[in-house]
Amino acid sequence: MRLRFVLSQTFQGLSRNLAMTVSVILVTFVSLTFVGAAALLQIQVGNLKNDWYDKVEVSAFMCPANSATPACAGGEATQEQVDAIGELLASESMAPYVDEVYLESKEDAFEAFQEQMADTVWAQSLTVEQMQVSYRVKLVDPEQYQIVADELEGRPGVEVVVDQREQLEPLFLILNRTTLLSVGLAGVMIVTAVLLITTTIRLSAMSRRRETGIMRLVGASNLFIQLPFMLEGAIAALIGAVLSVGGLFLGVRYLVEDWLAGSTPWVQFVDTGDVLTVAPFLVLAAILLAGISSIVTLGRYTKV
Amino acid sequence: MIRFENVSKVYARGARPALDQISLEIERGEFVFLVGASGSGKSTFLNLVLRQERPTSGQIYALGKELSQVSRWKVPHLRRQIGTVFQDFQLLSNKTVFENVAIAPQVIGKPRHHILTAVPEVLELVGLDGKEKRLPHELSGGEQQRVAIARAMVNRPAVLLADEPTGNLDPTTSIGIMRLLDRINRTGTTIVMATHDDEIVDQMRKRVVELSGGVMVRDQSRGVYGASR
Numbered sequence: 001m002r003l004r005f006v007l008s009q010t011f012q013g014l015s016r017n018l019a020m021t022v023s024v025i026l027v028t029f030v031s032l033t034f035v036g037a038a039a040l041l042q043i044q045v046g047n048l049k050n051d052w053y054d055k056v057e058v059s060a061f062m063c064p065a066n067s068a069t070p071a072c073a074g075g076e077a078t079q080e081q082v083d084a085i086g087e088l089l090a091s092e093s094m095a096p097y098v099d100e101v102y103l104e105s106k107e108d109a110f111e112a113f114q115e116q117m118a119d120t121v122w123a124q125s126l127t128v129e130q131m132q133v134s135y136r137v138k139l140v141d142p143e144q145y146q147i148v149a150d151e152l153e154g155r156p157g158v159e160v161v162v163d164q165r166e167q168l169e170p171l172f173l174i175l176n177r178t179t180l181l182s183v184g185l186a187g188v189m190i191v192t193a194v195l196l197i198t199t200t201i202r203l204s205a206m207s208r209r210r211e212t213g214i215m216r217l218v219g220a221s222n223l224f225i226q227l228p229f230m231l232e233g234a235i236a237a238l239i240g241a242v243l244s245v246g247g248l249f250l251g252v253r254y255l256v257e258d259w260l261a262g263s264t265p266w267v268q269f270v271d272t273g274d275v276l277t278v279a280p281f282l283v284l285a286a287i288l289l290a291g292i293s294s295i296v297t298l299g300r301y302t303k304v
Numbered sequence: 305m306i307r308f309e310n311v312s313k314v315y316a317r318g319a320r321p322a323l324d325q326i327s328l329e330i331e332r333g334e335f336v337f338l339v340g341a342s343g344s345g346k347s348t349f350l351n352l353v354l355r356q357e358r359p360t361s362g363q364i365y366a367l368g369k370e371l372s373q374v375s376r377w378k379v380p381h382l383r384r385q386i387g388t389v390f391q392d393f394q395l396l397s398n399k400t401v402f403e404n405v406a407i408a409p410q411v412i413g414k415p416r417h418h419i420l421t422a423v424p425e426v427l428e429l430v431g432l433d434g435k436e437k438r439l440p441h442e443l444s445g446g447e448q449q450r451v452a453i454a455r456a457m458v459n460r461p462a463v464l465l466a467d468e469p470t471g472n473l474d475p476t477t478s479i480g481i482m483r484l485l486d487r488i489n490r491t492g493t494t495i496v497m498a499t500h501d502d503e504i505v506d507q508m509r510k511r512v513v514e515l516s517g518g519v520m521v522r523d524q525s526r527g528v529y530g531a532s533r
Contacts, residue, residue, distance in 0.1 A: 002410070002411075002413040005410045005411070210394070210396065211396055213394070214394055214396065214407065215407065215411050216380075216383075217354075217383065217388050217394075218383065218384070218407065218408040218411060218412070218455065218456075218459070219380045219381065219382075219383035219384030219385075219408075219411070219412055219459070220380060220411035220412065221377070221380045222377065222380070224411055225411075
């Protein structure tokens with residue numbers, strides 16, 4: 001009896017302020033879509049890092065003949081210098097950072113170059129002697145690039161140390177900036193949502209003041225009086241959350257899985273599974289949003 | 305049933321107290337008129353019993369409890385044992401007579417079958433049987449007040465507080481309402497009624513407590529409205 005009474009009150013409230021209910025739903029929908037998009041972008045960044053950081057290496061190029069770099073003023077790196085770097089990389093002090101070391105000789109470099117640049121004028125004009133020796137170092141943790149680079153740079157015979165990761169940085173920068181933008185917009189929308197839910201609940205409480213006054217007089221508990229209002233906010237916010245999950249799901253399904261993943265198959269994109277991982281958090285966020293708003297608002301209507 | 309011990313209520317600091325050192329006891333089953341001019345403290349008295357207000361000093365006992373000891377979340381339980389009736393009826397205009405009365409058992413979680421028997425019973429008690437489906441605006445003032453009394457009585461409270469229940473009614477209708485209240489009182493319900501209506505008070509010959517400027521100036525059993533008469 002009680003539950004039915006509370007629910008009938010709730011739906012009365014929802015339909016009485018239909019325009020407000022719809023606006024709460026829409027604002028929650030938009031704000032949670034931004035939150036979800038930010039989460040998906042971060043998952044995407046994580047995917048890419050996992051994928052690519054395994055493949056990236058730090059390359060230490062040894063001085064070639066006729067280098068113009070000041071570090072190579074002493075001419076081409078000697079065999080002793082090459083060996084010294086090899087020993088350093090294999091030494092115990094570098095062991096925590098270095099996973100694997102691979103020495104690419106001039107011949108290896110030439111072959112790889114020929115393969116990559118086959119049928120170009122560059123491939124035909126280069127000789128083995130023009131190539132340079134390099135160390136390809138795979139790091140235990142790609143983030144610790146700087147430590148290894150500091151150790152190698154400036155050593156005799158080392159021309160330059162290159163972190164392949166650097167080439168990926170602009171992409172990550174764009175993704176992170178987009179996340180930030182998304183979080184910022186989500187923040188603004190969430191503030192709007194909280195204000196709107198607060199106003200809606202207040203309006204609803206005002207329009208039913210007489211009723212709640214009578215209920216209080218005949219001994220209804222605070223929870224009983226407040227529950228319909230809380231449920232009103234929660235139901236509207238939940239519908240918004242469900243819409244945003246639906247929107248993200250469709251977006252990922254058609255934009256990412258069908259289109260992006262189809263055109264660039266070598267990148268691992270987020271999929272609808274990731275959307276479903278994010279979904280419970282969005283729903284939880286909606287409940288929190290509505291819950292906090294109603295507690296803040298109804299605190300003023302709880303005077304017994 | 306209700307006991308006031310040196311109760312004072314001051315609304316604003318420095319202002320004249322709305323109630324000043326009131327002490328009185330109302331026994332179970334009594335019918336008490338609370339009389340006095342507007343602003344004499346009658347409504348404050350009723351609000352204190354309902355714990356809508358708290359006294360500035362002194363103790364109030366109602367239904368065996370000292371009210372300042374009743375925690376906020378227990379207040380609804382207290383109110384379930386006190387029925388209230390007002391001058392302006394306080395009915396919900398979009399609900400039928402039945403629904404207006406049923407709201408009281410509904411909000412305290414009574415089962416449906418209980419409501420389906422208790423509401424017609426109490427409507428019969430107040431003389432409104434057959435009008436369950438009417439809306440408040442389709443009823444006369446006296447009938448609306450009967451609905452309000454039915455709502456106050458449906459949960460069988462031990463005490464009924466009435467704040468000028470006949471204030472909006474003509475004399476004939478008022479007599480009908482008073483007969484009803486008298487009948488309710490005879491079944492054991494304690495009634496405290498604040499009123500201006502001297503004719504009614506004089507006719508009923510019940511205990512009269514007179515307030516003037518927040519001070520109790522008279523407490524007379526089988527009294528009349530004006531002490532001089």
